[in-house]
Amino acid sequence: xxxxxxxxxxxxxxxxxxxxxxxxxxxxxxxxxxxxxxxxxxxxxxxxxxxxxxxxxxxxxxxxxxxxxxxxxxxxxxxxxxxxxxxxxxxxxxxxxxxxxxxxxxxxxxxxxxxxxxxxxxxxxxxxxxxxxxxxxxxxxxxxxxxxxxxxxxxxxxxxxxxxxxxxxxxxxxxxxxxxxxxxxxxxxxxxxxxxxxxxxxxxxxxxxxxxxxxxxxxxxxxxxxxxxxxxxxxxxxxx
Amino acid sequence: xxxxxxxxxxxxxxxxxxxxxxxxxxxxxxxxxxxxxxxxxxxxxxxxxxxxxxxxxxxxxxxxxxxxxxxxxxxxxxxxxxxxxxxxxxxxxxxxxxxxxxxxxxxxxxxxxxxxxxxxxxxxxxxxxxxxxxxxxxxxxxxxxxxxxxxxxxxxxxxxxxxxxxxxxxxxxxxxxxxxxxxxxxxxxxxxxxxxxxxxxxxxxxxxxxxxxxxxxxxxxxxxxxxxxxxxxxxxxxxx
Numbered sequence: 001x002x003x004x005x006x007x008x009x010x011x012x013x014x015x016x017x018x019x020x021x022x023x024x025x026x027x028x029x030x031x032x033x034x035x036x037x038x039x040x041x042x043x044x045x046x047x048x049x050x051x052x053x054x055x056x057x058x059x060x061x062x063x064x065x066x067x068x069x070x071x072x073x074x075x076x077x078x079x080x081x082x083x084x085x086x087x088x089x090x091x092x093x094x095x096x097x098x099x100x101x102x103x104x105x106x107x108x109x110x111x112x113x114x115x116x117x118x119x120x121x122x123x124x125x126x127x128x129x130x131x132x133x134x135x136x137x138x139x140x141x142x143x144x145x146x147x148x149x150x151x152x153x154x155x156x157x158x159x160x161x162x163x164x165x166x167x168x169x170x171x172x173x174x175x176x177x178x179x180x181x182x183x184x185x186x187x188x189x190x191x192x193x194x195x196x197x198x199x200x201x202x203x204x205x206x207x208x209x210x211x212x213x214x215x216x217x218x219x220x221x222x223x224x225x226x227x228x229x230x231x232x233x234x235x236x237x238x239x240x
Numbered sequence: 241x242x243x244x245x246x247x248x249x250x251x252x253x254x255x256x257x258x259x260x261x262x263x264x265x266x267x268x269x270x271x272x273x274x275x276x277x278x279x280x281x282x283x284x285x286x287x288x289x290x291x292x293x294x295x296x297x298x299x300x301x302x303x304x305x306x307x308x309x310x311x312x313x314x315x316x317x318x319x320x321x322x323x324x325x326x327x328x329x330x331x332x333x334x335x336x337x338x339x340x341x342x343x344x345x346x347x348x349x350x351x352x353x354x355x356x357x358x359x360x361x362x363x364x365x366x367x368x369x370x371x372x373x374x375x376x377x378x379x380x381x382x383x384x385x386x387x388x389x390x391x392x393x394x395x396x397x398x399x400x401x402x403x404x405x406x407x408x409x410x411x412x413x414x415x416x417x418x419x420x421x422x423x424x425x426x427x428x429x430x431x432x433x434x435x436x437x438x439x440x441x442x443x444x445x446x447x448x449x450x451x452x453x454x455x456x457x458x459x460x461x462x463x464x465x466x467x468x469x470x471x472x473x474x475x476x477x478x479x480x
Contacts, residue, residue: 072457095465098459098465137460137461138461182476183422219340225338225468228468228472229339229472231469
């Protein structure tokens with residue numbers, strides 16, 4: 001937690017917050033703060049700044065906050081991700097949030113096992129929790145949006161072309177011979193398949209919807225590695 | 241497992257192997273192969289190719305292999321990593337191996353907790369196991385070397401300057417104002433700190449040894465995300 005993220009329900013006045021959960025514990029046990037100390041905080045979808053500890057006990061922390069700097073720029077990226085295996089899903093969400101991805105579409109694909117959609121991590125509360133952890137890690141406040149689409153064809157035919165009009169589409173596909181563009185720093189819609197990849201029919205549908213199939217070299221990467229590699233390739237990391 | 245990695249002890253003849261462990265199980269349960277099927281294999285630090293299943297039961301798989309293509313090029317990167325938290329360590333090793341990093345130095349730093357060095361994952365067998373998983377993921381055969389240095393100062397003073405002579409050094413340090421060079425595609429020694437970063441004394445020592453301090457923008461990334469972001473920034477992913 002390099003930045004504590006504040007939600008509306010934490011505020012008890014314009015500049016006064018009370019924290020009672022994991023964040024209070026973090027202040028006490030990891031940061032080991034005392035009254036008068038300052039810690040980096042930000043308001044969800046708002047400004048970042050500092051909070052001064054006014055009071056701390058084993059139930060609550062009260063702080064006065066001054067939030068006056070903008071969060072880092074969001075990536076102009078729409079990420080379309082075949083639903084990952086639950087074991088990796090939380091980590092992928094946290095990584096996306098930490099990298100500044102703001103628009104995430106979880107879609108079905110032939111090699112997405114049906115059971116993946118049963119994971120409790122898809123609940124609103126768990127999505128928010130894991131995205132928050134990613135934002136707190138990388139010092140950002142803008143909460144990503146997650147869209148869930150359990151039917152591949154209607155999504156690709158009816159919704160994807162609209163997304164790709166403003167953000168041209170790429171599909172990461174090890175089989176193709178076009179290398180992924182580098183450092184374009186332009187808006188993009190990036191489609192990443194499941195373990196084992198999109199099947200040829202799915203690649204065809206994505207290409208028919210307007211995406212370009214591109215590869216990343218001979219190495220097959222896990223989704224949690226492919227996302228940072230691709231984001232770093234498409235955008236200038238130093239402006240994340 | 242996109243490529244099964246073979247070790248000397250698997251060979252019972254020039255082109256004959258017997259597999260009895262997790263790889264046999266993978267052939268049976270995940271790939272669901274039959275006699276006559278072919279699967280991608282590679283010999284550790286050697287060539288890659290195919291193996292044909294000659295025999296399979298619930299104890300062993302026998303294959304005839306033809307290994308005739310070279311593995312992907314190694315990255316000209318030396319990675320100097322403050323010892324990660326054990327919980328992340330295996331994943332970091334797998335990610336490094338999958339990305340083509342071949343030279344990994346695990347070092348101490350002020351914010352590396354002493355207990356991190358007690359992890360069983362530092363044993364030779366566990367290192368090899370996790371590096372193998374990374375190589376099998378990304379279809380590579382060249383086993384990375386891992387060097388363990390539990391004393392920061394002697395390493396940085398006595399060994400690091402030699403490493404950086406052929407591979408100029410960079411230290412990822414959020415505090416500096418020089419952005420990390422992009423797409424140089426030249427040999428590099430990259431130093432990455434622990435959670436919370438290198439302390440100023442450590443950055444000074446690394447700089448005195450010849451490393452340049454560079455940043456990656458305002459976002460603070462976990463080591464398992466920073467490694468792929470930095471590798472993708474320094475090297476052309478399509479030639480990994």
